[in-house]
Amino acid sequence: MSGGITALVADYIALRRRLGYHSPSQDRALRAFARYLDQLGHQGPIPLEASLDWATSTASADPRNPARRLATVRGFLRQLSASDGGTEVPPPGLLGPAGYRTPPHVYSDAEISDLLQAATGLAPAGGLRPHCYATLFGLIACTGLRITDRSDRISYNSANHAFRLLRRQLGWTAAGRTRAPRVHDLRHRVVVRRIQAWHAQGADVDAMIPALATYLGHVEVRDVYWYLSAVPELMSIVADRFERFAAHDPAGAS
Numbered sequence: 001m002s003g004g005i006t007a008l009v010a011d012y013i014a015l016r017r018r019l020g021y022h023s024p025s026q027d028r029a030l031r032a033f034a035r036y037l038d039q040l041g042h043q044g045p046i047p048l049e050a051s052l053d054w055a056t057s058t059a060s061a062d063p064r065n066p067a068r069r070l071a072t073v074r075g076f077l078r079q080l081s082a083s084d085g086g087t088e089v090p091p092p093g094l095l096g097p098a099g100y101r102t103p104p105h106v107y108s109d110a111e112i113s114d115l116l117q118a119a120t121g122l123a124p125a126g127g128l129r130p131h132c133y134a135t136l137f138g139l140i141a142c143t144g145l146r147i148t149d150r151s152d153r154i155s156y157n158s159a160n161h162a163f164r165l166l167r168r169q170l171g172w173t174a175a176g177r178t179r180a181p182r183v184h185d186l187r188h189r190v191v192v193r194r195i196q197a198w199h200a201q202g203a204d205v206d207a208m209i210p211a212l213a214t215y216l217g218h219v220e221v222r223d224v225y226w227y228l229s230a231v232p233e234l235m236s237i238v239a240d241r242f243e244r245f246a247a248h249d250p251a252g253a254s
Helices: 004-018 024-039 048-055 065-084 109-119 128-143 156-170 185-200 205-216 221-229 232-246
Strands: none
Touching: 004 024, 004 065, 024 048, 024 065, 048 065, 109 128, 109 156, 128 156, 128 185, 185 205, 185 221, 185 232, 205 221
């Protein structure tokens, strides 16, 4: 391997950029991986042990960081394996999941009411801004729409700034919650409450999910199913229906 791993990584990054890929964070990780191996004086195909040693030698306290590091260099190892025939490519998920989605905060009706009331008190008093944000947040809470940052009226950054002001005013923190409430959680509330209502009504939720996915603009129907684990109330309804199904109660299983 003339030039060491650093030269091979440089070629790989250049190839990715010619193909239209550009990720500064991934490029940094790849270069760090190359420096690690070159400093060890490594020559020849890269064994799995070497990749695992680098991935797990992180100082980060995040338990998922080794998996992310390994996933970052996997493409490079795959390309190298095709050329040298000896580099070992780590199987996906070898160090566990690389990512984790923190459950959203699902607003109660009282919290929505408090948010909209607080929005009407935004400065300037008597101006358009308080009414604008009260309407915006109310609209998101009712429809589940996303904010687009390409709007020439209200940008996502502006709306998020206003929301953070209101969040501080209302004393909403991460204490007692899975995370501090966010604007986007208003969208989660709409979806969770809709699925919750379908379950409570005994509807065929699986048959309704494709329509909900289309409404939300999801490319993959499976993305909607993540909402099923969002709130205890919803899981309680699902558990009750499953118990009736397991007891061979046709009315409950429908």
